Amino acid sequence: MENFDYNLVKVFCSLFDTENLTETARILNISQPAVSQSLKKLRNIYDDDLFVRTSGNMKPTIFSRKIIDNLKKSIELIELSLNQKGYNDNLFYKKNYNIVMSDLAQSFFIPPLCLLLDEANLNIDINILQVNQLEMEVKMREGKIDFAIGNFPALKDNINLISENLFQDCFVLMIRDGHPLIKSDGxxxxxxxxxxxxxxxxITGHSEVVNKILNKLGCKNKMNIPYYSAAPDIVEKTDYGVIMPSFIAKKYNFHNTFKIFPILIKENLIEVDVIYHKLFKNEKSTLTLRDMLVNNFRNR
Incomplete structure (x- = not known):
């Protein structure tokens, strides 16, 4: 076993997840011939094919399925031993992250995230994107998107993605204080x-939920805009109202400019999740930022 090393374990685990030599090479930042050579060494060590090419994919053998859990655990233990200082370590090699958020999610997550990154002394760059839900899975698989944070019902049941709930919210009605339709009892x-x-x-699933609410209430939107960020100014200066997530409505109402009313119907539920691709679930850089997000924003 003198030729068995940590890099062989990483190749095995990545190939098990991707079932693809090219994708494994890209993830590990090595050449495809290097992956093939590592697989050859592993086959000699274990005296098993380990992966068999089927319909263009490298399918794991029964033996590979038996040993994968132990090998993945070994990677975790090795990296844990090298990472006794928490977030800030030399294994954190990824320097640029692409994260999908709506304008609402940006106003909620980015300020505290900036503070967390500074506190952890992570020298990384983050790009915030807005991408159609239907395009996200492919872009995540290609490594063009690292995380999506917010309400994305179209991604919730995608078997290729990992979706972890951070918290739940609901929609409320926000109108200006002194609105003529507010009753005398408030x-x-x-x-x-x-x-x-x-x-x-x-970008998000808000429209889907709001449409259900409108149908239940028997009303419809009179004006449509692409982003929530313009809504408070419109509502403050007119008799229009807006249905928006509760946590953002409270943020906008810091100076008690508005009146906020609950909407008590069953369909009124917002799931706020952090989502990433299974291909990268064992990468140190993915786990580090994932842990930061989950540990600091879950049930916030």
Missing amino acids: DFNNYNLLSLIGVDNN
Whole structure:
């Protein structure tokens, strides 16, 4: 076993996850011939084919399935032994991250995330993107997107992605203080008389949930805009209202400019998740940022 080393274990585990020599080479930043040579060494060591080419993929053998858990655990233990200082270590080689967020998610996550990155002394760059949900899985598989943070129902059940819930929220109605439709007792239920602003884009799943709410309330949007960020100014200066996530409505209402009303219907639920591709679930750089997000934003 003198020729058995840590790099062979990484090749085996990555090939098990990707079932593809080219993808394994890309992930490990080595050449495809180097992956093939490592596989040859592994086959000699274990006296087993380990992976068999089927329909263009490298399918693991029964023996490979038996040993994968122990080999993955060995990687975790080795990296843990090299990483006794927490987030900041030499294994954190990735320098640029692409993260998909809506404008609302940006206003909520980015300020505290900046503080966390500074505290951990991580010298990395983050690019925030806005991408159609239907394009995300492919871009994640290609390594063009590292994480998506927010409400993405179209990705929730994708078997190639890992989706971890951070917290749940709900939609509320936000109108200006002093709005003529607010009752004398401070209550509100005149949705059929209210002009609503709708926010319609294909980045998050908000539109889908809001449309269900509108159907239940028997009303519709009178004006549609692409982003929530413009809504507070419109609502403050007009008699329009907007249905938006509760945590953002509270943020905008810091100076008590608005009145916020709950919407008590069953369909009113927002799942806020962090999502990443299974291909990269064992990469140190993925795990480091994933842990930072989950540990600091879950149930926040």
